[in-house]
Amino acid sequence: MPILLTWRHSPVRLSHLDSHVEGAIRVVMFYDTLMRRRVDLPALGRASAGLAECVTAIRLHGTAQDS
Numbered sequence: 001m002p003i004l005l006t007w008r009h010s011p012v013r014l015s016h017l018d019s020h021v022e023g024a025i026r027v028v029m030f031y032d033t034l035m036r037r038r039v040d041l042p043a044l045g046r047a048s049a050g051l052a053e054c055v056t057a058i059r060l061h062g063t064a065q066d067s
Contacts, residue, residue, distance in 0.1 A: 044058075
């Protein structure tokens with residue numbers, strides 16, 4: 001099923017956009033979904049690692065712990 005966006009009250013298929021714009025919108029949608037689900041910090045780190053296809057770490061200011 002194609003992803004539709006609304007631009008100036010008109011539906012636009014995500015696949016019809018420039019590939020860079022499409023990728024940026026997909027990243028925003030990815031993190032928007034995570035925020036709406038209220039994921040915890042370790043889950044956010046794991047999801048970011050999966051999206052970026054690399055290792056991620058989270059350092060909390062004022063602590064020596066990484067998540």
